[in-house]
Amino acid sequence: MKEIISYAHIKHNQVSVNGEVVFQSNSSLTLIEFLSEAYKNLGASYPKFHKMDAQCKLGFLCAEFALKGTNFLTENNLSKTAIVLSNCASSLETDRVHQHSIDDKSNYFPSPAVFVYTLPNITIGELAIKHKITGENAFFVSEQLDADLLVNYTETLFQGNTKAAIVGWVEVDGANFEAFIFLTENTENINKSSIFKPLNKTSVITIYNQTIWTH
Amino acid sequence: MIFTSYNNIISPLGFSTQENYQAVSNSQVGVKKVKLPFSQDEFCVAKISDDKIQGHLSQIKNADTHTKLEQLSILSIQDVLNQSGINPKDSRTLLIYSTTKGNIDVLSFDSAQDDRYKGIDPKRVYLPVFAKHLQSYFQLAHTPIVLSNACISGILAIIIAKRFIEQGTYDNVLVCGGDILSEFTISGFKSFNALSNEPSKPFDGNRVGINLGEAVSTILITNKKELATPYNTQIISGASANDANHISGPSRTGDGLFQCLTQILDKNTNDIGFISAHGTATPFNDEMESIAFDRAGLNTIPVNSFKGYYGHTLGAAGVLETVLSLESMKYQRLIKSEGFETKGFSGNITMIESHQDKSFTSFIKTASGFGGCNAAALFKKI
Numbered sequence: 258m259k260e261i262i263s264y265a266h267i268k269h270n271q272v273s274v275n276g277e278v279v280f281q282s283n284s285s286l287t288l289i290e291f292l293s294e295a296y297k298n299l300g301a302s303y304p305k306f307h308k309m310d311a312q313c314k315l316g317f318l319c320a321e322f323a324l325k326g327t328n329f330l331t332e333n334n335l336s337k338t339a340i341v342l343s344n345c346a347s348s349l350e351t352d353r354v355h356q357h358s359i360d361d362k363s364n365y366f367p368s369p370a371v372f373v374y375t376l377p378n379i380t381i382g383e384l385a386i387k388h389k390i391t392g393e394n395a396f397f398v399s400e401q402l403d404a405d406l407l408v409n410y411t412e413t414l415f416q417g418n419t420k421a422a423i424v425g426w427v428e429v430d431g432a433n434f435e436a437f438i439f440l441t442e443n444t445e446n447i448n449k450s451s452i453f454k455p456l457n458k459t460s461v462i463t464i465y466n467q468t469i470w471t472h
Numbered sequence: 473m474i475f476t477s478y479n480n481i482i483s484p485l486g487f488s489t490q491e492n493y494q495a496v497s498n499s500q501v502g503v504k505k506v507k508l509p510f511s512q513d514e515f516c517v518a519k520i521s522d523d524k525i526q527g528h529l530s531q532i533k534n535a536d537t538h539t540k541l542e543q544l545s546i547l548s549i550q551d552v553l554n555q556s557g558i559n560p561k562d563s564r565t566l567l568i569y570s571t572t573k574g575n576i577d578v579l580s581f582d583s584a585q586d587d588r589y590k591g592i593d594p595k596r597v598y599l600p601v602f603a604k605h606l607q608s609y610f611q612l613a614h615t616p617i618v619l620s621n622a623c624i625s626g627i628l629a630i631i632i633a634k635r636f637i638e639q640g641t642y643d644n645v646l647v648c649g650g651d652i653l654s655e656f657t658i659s660g661f662k663s664f665n666a667l668s669n670e671p672s673k674p675f676d677g678n679r680v681g682i683n684l685g686e687a688v689s690t691i692l693i694t695n696k697k698e699l700a701t702p703y704n705t706q707i708i709s710g711a712s713a714n715d716a717n718h719i720s721g722p723s724r725t726g727d728g729l730f731q732c733l734t735q736i737l738d739k740n741t742n743d744i745g746f747i748s749a750h751g752t753a754t755p756f757n758d759e760m761e762s763i764a765f766d767r768a769g770l771n772t773i774p775v776n777s778f779k780g781y782y783g784h785t786l787g788a789a790g791v792l793e794t795v796l797s798l799e800s801m802k803y804q805r806l807i808k809s810e811g812f813e814t815k816g817f818s819g820n821i822t823m824i825e826s827h828q829d830k831s832f833t834s835f836i837k838t839a840s841g842f843g844g845c846n847a848a849a850l851f852k853k854i
Contacts, residue, residue, distance in 0.1 A: 336731060340714070347574070347599050347620050352656070356579050359659045372660035373720045373842060376572060378621045382843030385714040391731060393712050394845045395628065398618040400600040406617060413635035418711070418735060 259415060259456035264439035264464050265323035267295070267315060273468040274322050275452045284472050288434050292318065299325070303387065310351045310374035311434070313383045316342065316427035319436035320384050323423075329440045330388055333421035339393035339414050340381045340423045341407060342438075346430035347377045347398050380427050393419055402426045402437065404461040411456065415443040437465055474634045474707045475700035476851065477692035478555040479795045480548045483685070483782055484518045487528060488551065492792075493799040496781050496807055497827060503671045503683045503783050510655040516669055518685030518783035519653055520544070533609070537591055539575045541652050542602070544688040546609055549648055552690045553610070556699055558644050560610040566642045567606065567616035570629035570649035571787035574599045574620075576656045623750065623841030624712060625649065626689075626790020631710030631849055633693040643695050649791035650688035657786070658684055664720070666754055674751035674777035674809060675758045675823055677816030682752045685783025689792035700854065703798045708834070710849035711735035720842055722756055726764030726819075728846035729838060733768035736836070736850045744773050744850075745832025746806050746824060748797040750839045751777020752784050753811065757840060762819025773836075776824040780810025790839050790847070797835050798851065806830050 266273045270291045271281040282294045292314045296306060299321055306317060324330060330338075351374040358366045373379060378396040385391065393414050397406060411422050425438035441456050454460040480488060484502035485495035495502075502518040525543065529535040532546050549567070553560055560567075578597040595601045603616040619629045626649040633645035651657075661667050661684060668681040692699065693707070700706075713731035715723035723729075747770060749761050758777075765775065778793045785792055800807050806824045815823070834852035 335716075336713070345598065345600055349579075349597065352573075352576065352579060355660060356656060359655060360580070367659040367663040369660075369664045369720070372663055375656075375660060376620070376622045376842050378841075378843040378845060379719050381621075382714065382719045382845070385716040385844055386719070389716045391714050391716050391728060394621060394624075394714050394843070395619065395632065395712070396621045398599040398603075398620050400604075400615075409636070409639065409641055410632070413632075413639050416635075416639070 258445065259441060259443045261439050261441050261454040261456055261460055261464065262329060263323050263327045263452065265319050266468050267319050267436040269470045269472060271470055272322055276464065276467040278468065278471055281471060288429065309383060312348065312350060312427055312429040313374065313380045315429060315434055315436045316380040317383055317387065319427065319438045320423060323438045323440055327440065329421065333442065335389050336391045337418055337420040338390045338422065339419045340384055340390060341395045341411060342381055343397040343399055343403065343407060343426050344377060344428040345398065345400055346428055348375045350429045351375050384423065402465060404458045408456060408458050408461055411441060439464065474637050475694050476703050476705050476707065476798055477694045477699040478552050478702055479691035480551040481687065481689045481792055481795055482544050482548050483687040483792065484520050485781065487547065489795055489799065493796060496796060497805065499808065501671055501781050501810060502685065515658060516671060516683050517653055518683060520686055539578060539592060539596060541575055541650055542605060545606060545648055545650050548688040548690040549610065549646060552646060552692055556692050558692065560612050563613040564643040566614050566636065567612055567646045567648060568629045568633055569603055569606065569616050569618050570625040570647065570791060571599065571618065571620060572622060572625060572651055573654065573657060574602050577652065577654045580655065622843050622845055623786060623789060624839040624845045624847040625787045627794060627837055627839045627849055628712055628790065628847045630691065630693060630707065630791065630794060631712065631847060634707045634710060637693065637695050645693045646690060647693060647791055648688065648690040649788040651686060651786035651788055653684055653686045668753060671811060672753035672779060672783065673811035674753040674779050675817060676812045677814040679753040679755060679758065679816055681754055683783035685785045687782060687785040687788040687792050689788050689795055691791055691795055703802055704854045705798060705801065705851050706854055708738055708741065708850040708852045709736040710847065712845060712847040715844035715846065717844055719844065722760035722840055724760065726760045726767060728844060729761060729764035729840055729848065730767045732846050732848035733764060736848050737768065738850065741834055741850065741852060743833045745801060745830055745835050746774045746776060747836045747838065748793050749775050749777050751779050751809065753779055759817045760840065762817035762821050765821045766819035771820045772822055774806055774822050774824045776807055776809035790837065794837050797837055801832065801835055804829060804831055
């Protein structure tokens with residue numbers, strides 16, 4: 258049975274878990290301010306968080322909120338847990354920072370600490386490091402959340418060694434940002450979670466549109 | 473069965489697979505010191521000459537409306553369509569594009585000053601817009617899937633193609649990998665102190681870093697036996713894995729790559745001719761690979777890196793190196809690991825020190841990249 262056991266969605270300076278808004282901050286906060294507030298709300302202590310670029314922070318927080326209160330990481334073999342993420346802007350937000358640092362030859366300061374984040378799959382790497390997840394990786398770049406692609410590809414992974422997967426969308430592009438992550442398992446324990454949803458395109462579109470944002 | 477089919481390589485060493493394989497078997501190196509438009513310094517890179525590209529533009533419709541990466545990608549994909557005769561409009565055919573940076577040069581362009589980019593929409597720096605541009609050129613039935621997973625993108629795209637075909641979603645998947653030289657990537661790798669000022673020396677004791685290169689390579693992956701003729705070779709297995717260790721440095725113990733290798737190795741496969749390694753020529757990468765191959769018991773399987781010929785072509789590398797490996801197996805010939813002279817790693821592995829004939833029926837392709845990612849695939853003659 259392939260089921261979705263938990264999901265989180267971050268948008269409009271709010272965080273929702275399994276469809277319910279669990280944290281919101283003032284809508285006037287910038288992305289960086291909001292991420293910092295959400296991190297405090299989570300109560301996590303992870304110094305590496307502060308080194309990450311905005312996209313990794315956003316993906317990290319969304320995954321933490323989806324994982325919180327689940328047994329996903331303890332019940333699944335981490336070498337058989339995949340991470341499949343996607344977005345539209347790849348790493349453009351940090352690409353612009355790196356490009357800016359080389360535009361002016363008289364003020365030329367490319368930095369390795371910035372450059373390393375000019376690959377979208379670094380977000381996958383940060384999640385893998387945090388939780389020691391060593392399974393399959395893929396980062397797809399599509400115009401919008403492509404439920405067909407994410408579900409089809411996760412299904413192919415479940416045909417192989419993969420038993421569980423962290424799947425979703427992590428996008429930062431200028432002032433626009435959004436993250437949506439769901440946890441899915443190929444398990445024999447049917448309906449063990451309260452939010453039972455079979456892994457298919459309809460479920461993913463339903464849970465993606467489920468949250469009623471408050472502002 | 474999933475087969476490897478018709479293919480193309482566009483690189484400093486040629487505009488077809490045949491030209492490229494001939495070049496490496498004659499020990500031609502595509503890497504050299506050149507002046508680039510954005511710097512007074514010379515960089516040791518593998519650059520496709522502008523004149524050569526110019527000479528091919530008549531084959532492209534409205535050539536001046538495409539970026540350099542789009543021009544090269546169109547030429548490469550068109551060559552594979554011509555050879556294979558497959559219909560790109562067919563709903564059972566998909567294009568997967570593998571790239572790290574796509575049209576990243578567009579991010580820096582100043583349309584007022586740079587004639588090359590007149591009429592090019594700045595939005596083409598977005599990979600989905602780039603993908604739709606290729607879709608519209610070839611009238612593809614599906615929007616191409618873009619995979620951007622650092623330096624494993626190319627081989628992972630081939631593995632993903634196999635998975636989708638096995639699933640029954642498609643019959644033919646064109647996998648195109650491409651990245652161009654740009655000030656963006658050169659300045660970034662330079663800030664990491666990862667660039668070598670001389671042609672790079674993968675696995676050698678005196679290696680100091682990478683050369684960046686540019687290339688586009690395309691291969692058709694298919695379940696159609698009649699399209700298997702170029703190599704009569706199938707993709708047996710493929711896997712990816714994360715080190716979960718560091719975002720910019722490989723695992724010291726080769727954990728992720730070792731995990732991939734244990735997953736792809738088939739007990740029945742006892743005739744692996746060689747391993748086409750990632751072999752970037754950074755001290756840490758090549759050391760890590762030697763440990764992973766050693767741990768996987770591959771000590772006697774000859775290893776090469778093609779990076780000594782092409783530099784690191786990023787999103788193209790996995791596709792380009794798979795195609796060269798298929799050629800190598802077709803001609804039953806091992807290609808020397810260019811730049812290797814003295815052992816510079818702690819794992820017990822065997823390097824290919826000269827071109828040599830060998831009878832074999834399978835090979836392994838591996839890659840590793842930033843973000844802790846690794847991938848490996850096993851190819852075998854039918």
